[in-house]
Amino acid sequence: MAFKLAVFASLAAVPLLGESFYTELLAKTLVLVTFICGLLPVLGNLISNTIIFVIGLSVSLWVAVAALTFLILIHKLEYFLNARIIGTQIRARAWELLIAMLLMEAASGIGGLIAAPIYYAYLKRELE
Secondary structure, three states, rough: HHHHHHHHHHHHOOOHHHHHHHHHHHHHHHHHHHHHHOOOOOOHHHHHHHHHHHHHHHHHHHHHHHHHHHHHHHHHHHHHHHHHHHHHHHHOOOHHHHHHHHHHHHHHHHHHHHHHHHHHHHHHHOOO
């Protein structure tokens, strides 16, 4: 009950505080939610991308599509960067790790994608 009252009071104060305050508050909230969702391995990206896409839809379809395209490109670049960073730690090349991730994702889904670097490092160490 107290939470509902606080939400109602904050929404009722929007005309008093001005639209720029409300927009700034929403922007900061979006950054915080995106950061917290980013801490989740795969599901976090899906959640934050969905939220940003829906907010882009509130502007226009083209803004939403542009935001989604940008986010997809950034996350694909993140795969290459992560493969390079993790690859140096386990003494594997980035392409080896990417192939292992693709194969494990095809075999076991998202769980395989997350576990692929661990299994690849273990297998490589055992075969040396």
